Amino acid sequence: MKKIIVVQDFVKKYGHFTAVDHVSFEVEKGSIFAFLGPNGAGKSTTIHTLCTILEKTSGTMLIDGKDVDRDKSKVRDVIGVVFQDSTLDSKMTVEENLKMHGHFYNLPKSIMGERIQFVLDLVDLTDWKKEMVSRLSGGMKRRVEIARSLLHFPKVLFLDEPTTGLDPQTRANIWDYLIKLQKEKEMTIFLTTHYMDEAEFCDQVAVMDYGKIIAFDTPSVLKQKYTKDIAQITSEDTEGLETLLQASQMKFTKKGNTYSVELTELSELIAILGEIRSAIQGLEIKKGTLNDVFLELTGRNIRG
Numbered sequence: 001m002k003k004i005i006v007v008q009d010f011v012k013k014y015g016h017f018t019a020v021d022h023v024s025f026e027v028e029k030g031s032i033f034a035f036l037g038p039n040g041a042g043k044s045t046t047i048h049t050l051c052t053i054l055e056k057t058s059g060t061m062l063i064d065g066k067d068v069d070r071d072k073s074k075v076r077d078v079i080g081v082v083f084q085d086s087t088l089d090s091k092m093t094v095e096e097n098l099k100m101h102g103h104f105y106n107l108p109k110s111i112m113g114e115r116i117q118f119v120l121d122l123v124d125l126t127d128w129k130k131e132m133v134s135r136l137s138g139g140m141k142r143r144v145e146i147a148r149s150l151l152h153f154p155k156v157l158f159l160d161e162p163t164t165g166l167d168p169q170t171r172a173n174i175w176d177y178l179i180k181l182q183k184e185k186e187m188t189i190f191l192t193t194h195y196m197d198e199a200e201f202c203d204q205v206a207v208m209d210y211g212k213i214i215a216f217d218t219p220s221v222l223k224q225k226y227t228k229d230i231a232q233i234t235s236e237d238t239e240g241l242e243t244l245l246q247a248s249q250m251k252f253t254k255k256g257n258t259y260s261v262e263l264t265e266l267s268e269l270i271a272i273l274g275e276i277r278s279a280i281q282g283l284e285i286k287k288g289t290l291n292d293v294f295l296e297l298t299g300r301n302i303r304g
C-alpha cells in the first residue's frame, strides 16, 4: 500500500512549550486515519502543520511525496481542509461560496458548474444550492464545508473535529458521506477527534496525549492489545460462583451479588456458568472500548 502521508520526527514548539514532541507516523493511501486524544494533546497543531498553516519546528512531513515546507503550493493543491471554525460567508449562497473556492483553485469555468453539482450531490445538498448560508443549520453548513473542500478533487481530506457540536443524527449523516467518499473516490481521510465512536470507523488510529503518540494501530488491534472484555454475572449463589472463579484463577471484582470477571478464555467462563446454571440471574458481556485503551495507557478517561 502506498503511504500518502509520511511524518518523521515532527516537533512543534510554541515558544519554550513543546506542543508536539518527536512524532512519527505514516498513513496509507485511501484509508481513514484518526488522531484521537483529549483537548490539548497536539492534534490540531499536527493537522494545521500538515496543511501548511503552521510552520514546524523540526522534522519531515510529506504529503503525496511533497514536502510541506518546500512544496507548500503543491501540497495545497492535493489537500482539502475542513477546520473547527466555519469559514463560509454566510451572506452568500451555497453556490456562491463554492464558486469562490473554485476560483481560488483556478477551476476552469467550463467545469465549475458540473463540479459544484457533483460535490453537492455527494452531501445531499443539491436542493439548497441557491440558499443563503445564513439560513442553513449547523450540520448543513458543515456539509457545505465538506463539499467545498472536495471541489478540486483532493487526494487527502483533512478534517479537524468535523462533527464537534453537531447532534448525533447529523454526526451519523456526516460519517455516511465520509465513508461513501472514501470508498467511491479512494480518498484518504485524516481527521482529529475526541469521540471514541468516530475513531471506531477508522482504518487506523493514532492515540495522542501530551504531544506524543502513545499507541498506533487499527481500532480492533488496539482493543485486543490494551483491553479485556468483562463478563458481568449476577448470581444467587455468590459463594459457589466465587469458589469457581477463584479455582479457575480468573480476575474479578464484586459489587453486591454482581461479579465483573475479566474474560480471558470464554470456554472457561461457560464451564463455570454451567456448574451454577440455576443460580445465574443475569449475564452481560462488555466489550473493551477505545476509551478503555486510553484509560489503560494513561490512567485517565479521554475526556478527563
Ligand SMILES: Nc1ncnc2c1ncn2[C@@H]1O[C@H](COP(=O)(O)OP(=O)(O)OP(=O)(O)O)[C@@H](O)[C@H]1O
Residues within 6 Å of the ligand: 014, 017, 019, 037, 038, 039, 040, 041, 042, 043, 044, 045, 046, 194
Ligand atoms: N498558538 C499557540 N500558542 C501557544 N500554545 C499553543 C498554541 N496553540 C496551541 N497551543 C498549546 O499546544 C497544545 C496542543 O494544542 P492543540 O490545539 O494542538 O491540541 P488539540 O489536541 O488539538 O486540542 P483541542 O482538541 O482542544 O483542539 C495545548 O497545550 C495548547 O494550549
